[in-house]
Amino acid sequence: xxxxxxxxxxxxxxxxxxxxxxxxxxxxxxxxxxxxxxxxxxxxxxxxxxxxxxxxxxxxxxxxxxxxxxxxxxxxxxxxxxxxxxxxxxxxxxxxxxxxxxxxxxxxxxxxxxxxxxxxxxxxxxxxxxxxxxxxxxxxxxxxxxxxxxxxxxxxxxxxxxxxxxxxxxxxxxxxxxxxxxxxxxxxxxxxxxxxxxxxxxxxxxxxxxxxxxxxxxxxxxxxxxxxxxxxxxxxxxxxxxxxxxxxxxxxxxxxxxxxxxxxxxxxxxxxxxxxxxxxxxxxxxxxxxxxxxxxxxxxxxxxxxxxxxxxxxxxxxxxxxxxxxxxxxxxxxxxxxxxxxxxxxxxxxxxxxxxxxxxxxxxxxxxxxxxxxxxxxxxxxxxxxxxxxxxxxxxxxxxxxxxxxxxxxxxxxxxxxxxxxxxxxxxxxxxxxxxxxx
Ligand code: ADP
Ligand code: ASP
Ligand code: MG
Numbered sequence: 001x002x003x004x005x006x007x008x009x010x011x012x013x014x015x016x017x018x019x020x021x022x023x024x025x026x027x028x029x030x031x032x033x034x035x036x037x038x039x040x041x042x043x044x045x046x047x048x049x050x051x052x053x054x055x056x057x058x059x060x061x062x063x064x065x066x067x068x069x070x071x072x073x074x075x076x077x078x079x080x081x082x083x084x085x086x087x088x089x090x091x092x093x094x095x096x097x098x099x100x101x102x103x104x105x106x107x108x109x110x111x112x113x114x115x116x117x118x119x120x121x122x123x124x125x126x127x128x129x130x131x132x133x134x135x136x137x138x139x140x141x142x143x144x145x146x147x148x149x150x151x152x153x154x155x156x157x158x159x160x161x162x163x164x165x166x167x168x169x170x171x172x173x174x175x176x177x178x179x180x181x182x183x184x185x186x187x188x189x190x191x192x193x194x195x196x197x198x199x200x201x202x203x204x205x206x207x208x209x210x211x212x213x214x215x216x217x218x219x220x221x222x223x224x225x226x227x228x229x230x231x232x233x234x235x236x237x238x239x240x241x242x243x244x245x246x247x248x249x250x251x252x253x254x255x256x257x258x259x260x261x262x263x264x265x266x267x268x269x270x271x272x273x274x275x276x277x278x279x280x281x282x283x284x285x286x287x288x289x290x291x292x293x294x295x296x297x298x299x300x301x302x303x304x305x306x307x308x309x310x311x312x313x314x315x316x317x318x319x320x321x322x323x324x325x326x327x328x329x330x331x332x333x334x335x336x337x338x339x340x341x342x343x344x345x346x347x348x349x350x351x352x353x354x355x356x357x358x359x360x361x362x363x364x365x366x367x368x369x370x371x372x373x374x375x376x377x378x379x380x381x382x383x384x385x386x387x388x389x390x391x392x393x394x395x396x397x398x399x400x401x402x403x404x405x406x407x408x409x410x411x412x413x414x415x416x417x418x419x420x421x422x423x424x425x426x427x428x429x430x431x432x433x434x435x436x437x438x439x
Contacts, residue, residue, distance in 0.1 A: 008039030037119025147184035222284030252379035312367030398435035
């Protein structure tokens with residue numbers, strides 16, 4: 001069985017949904033189809049929640065109404081027979097009733113998560129109605145019945161495996177299953193989600209849970225490009241990446257993949273294929289264990305990074321010092337991305353600064369603490385074995401006009417990370433594209 005995930009733009013209009021139906025019926029293989037919300041919907045749901053948190057109830061209600069209004073023509077174009085249009089309208093009524101219930105009560109994170117879940121609940125039901133109306137048999141398996149997170153708010157793969165295998169066993173013989181990306185239930189049995197862009201993660205978790213033959217991520221571009229196509233004009237798709245290379249690119253900002261997509265499938269060696277819904281014949285990117293000996297493959301950038309420097313005259317590199325220093329980040333459940341050390345100072349970066357004040361206070365017992373916000377990590381990915389010479393020179397030559405705050409090289413053979421000011425990002429990506437790829 002394979003997993004095929006379609007992102008927001010791929011289900012973004014009735015026409016696009018019809019394309020998805022064509023793609024999933026173009027072969028006979030059993031499949032689980034994971035869908036995102038219609039593009040723009042989750043952003044609008046977030047904006048509704050922002051209004052409700054700010055107690056702008058009237059504004060929140062107006063935004064709900066405008067989203068609701070946008071779904072009526074969607075239903076009337078997607079579905080043709082009156083009977084199906086009515087069924088589609090009932091889906092919209094039901095899911096918007098769930099939103100209204102949250103608007104009319106005191107607003108907490110619990111209500112927020114219920115509202116955020118509605119996009120995927122709507123898209124999957126409408127898509128299934130479309131299939132049904134067109135004579136295509138499919139089975140909806142609600143993600144809320146099997147996607148689970150644990151005490152640490154991480155996906156609970158063992159639970160997912162257990163629940164999903166029972167469901168699939170009960171429905172054995174079916175060929176096409178449909179489910180929601182992004183949404184799950186947490187340890188308290190409440191509706192929750194896998195964070196923005198999380199439908200990719202849903203797909204790879206399901207892939208790992210059922211030992212899928214392959215996980216396909218269908219989106220609006222022909223695979224992973226060698227640089228950020230939103231910023232740089234001339235970028236090219238990469239035909240093959242290793243799991244490690246793809247994981248680095250996803251983690252360090254290549255938006256095409258949720259940062260953790262590769263984790264569940266890497267150990268099992270399940271191939272991930274990135275495909276373009278608008279151009280299904282294009283090769284896309286195949287992500288597997290296969291190594292292609294190409295020095296520099298791609299560049300990505302991750303914004304809103306905070307750099308923390310701890311300067312201490314005493315015992316900085318003494319035994320146990322770094323362990324105690326990292327213990328502060330552990331205590332505040334904040335992960336560190338880059339680290340550099342010298343005899344007198346340690347610099348590191350974090351992307352979640354929600355506990356920064358507490359971290360800073362704790363670190364002050366070690367020495368003088370300096371914080372720089374608004375930083376960007378530029379990540380250059382490829383095969384950088386130690387014997388290869390001149391790669392760092394090429395990178396530094398390209399960045400000669402940009403001030404560099406930190407460099408990390410040698411942590412893995414796949415990654416060179418460079419910290420710069422966020423305002424220099426665009427320029428850095430463009431000059432690197434020219435110098436490293438000649439584009
Ligand atoms: P979906 O809604 O299908 O999940 P996303 O918007 O999350 O799609 O991801 C696809 C987008 O990722 C592309 O349209 C592209 O603009 C952006 N992107 C950023 N970096 C890259 C990259 N290195 N390669 C390909 N796409 C990228
Ligand atoms: N709909 C969710 C989002 O926009 C999840 C996803 O599309 O992957 O973030
Ligand atoms: Mg996405």
